[in-house]
Amino acid sequence: EDQVTQSPEALRLQEGESSSLNCSYTVSGLRGLFWYRQDPGKGPEFLFTLYSAGEEKEKERLKATLTKKESFLHITAPKPEDSATYLCAVQAVEKLVFGKGTKLTVNP
Amino acid sequence: NAGVMQNPRHLVRRRGQEARLRCSPMKGHSHVYWYRQLPEEGLKFMVYLQKENIIDESGMPKERFSAEFPKEGPSILRIQQVVRGDSAAYFCASSPSRGKGNQPQHFGDGTRLSIL
Numbered sequence: 627e628d629q630v631t632q633s634p635e636a637l638r639l640q641e642g643e644s645s646s647l648n649c650s651y652t653v654s655g656l657r658g659l660f661w662y663r664q665d666p667g668k669g670p671e672f673l674f675t676l677y678s679a680g681e682e683k684e685k686e687r688l689k690a691t692l693t694k695k696e697s698f699l700h701i702t703a704p705k706p707e708d709s710a711t712y713l714c715a716v717q718a719v720e721k722l723v724f725g726k727g728t729k730l731t732v733n734p
Numbered sequence: 735n736a737g738v739m740q741n742p743r744h745l746v747r748r749r750g751q752e753a754r755l756r757c758s759p760m761k762g763h764s765h766v767y768w769y770r771q772l773p774e775e776g777l778k779f780m781v782y783l784q785k786e787n788i789i790d791e792s793g794m795p796k797e798r799f800s801a802e803f804p805k806e807g808p809s810i811l812r813i814q815q816v817v818r819g820d821s822a823a824y825f826c827a828s829s830p831s832r833g834k835g836n837q838p839q840h841f842g843d844g845t846r847l848s849i850l
Contacts, residue, residue, distance in 0.1 A: 630776075658838075660838055660839075662841075667843070668843050668844075669740075669825050669841035669842050669843045669844050670777070670825070670841045671841070672838045672839075672840055672841075675838050713776070713777070715777075719790070720765075720767075720782050720790060721767065721782060721790060721792075721793070722769075722777075722779065722827075723779070724769075724776040724777040724778075725776055726774075726775065726776040
């Protein structure tokens, strides 16, 4: 069965304090790994797609990387507006299988 | 706003009533997906539809739940005879027809369903 585990469940950082979020997965036939950001009361907002081990994507302070078993979302010098829940999902067929997310809080 | 549109944003029903949730995909998108998010749980896949066809309903409860995506109009998720356990946020996502690689699914802001 396809499975996604995210850690930590919650993370508190001071503004400017870099860190990484982890997404471990098991899937039969990975077609893509997706990172989303979700703000309270909103739907998930697409951030990145990664397709194969070794691939990296960057957007502003965020950088996503992928290995055969896990993905990392690196946050460099975060700002309070980066506070959100970050979701990881894998796609084997058409549906997405999501982890429970990491709730990130960045204090000023 | 060219994003995925869901309505209503909030829906309150009493036990035994019917709930209808609507989703209009992004312009140019022909694939629609429904997910459910329970408190403290991750998003769970329910059903995948294309126009007039249900492609994968492996995540749908066998009873009381149905979905459609007609040739004209929005996709509808219908829950009959609602129970307290149906209280959740229901999200719709859409993606374009398959091209090179897997296109990301783009989500609406959800319908929060509360059962009294």
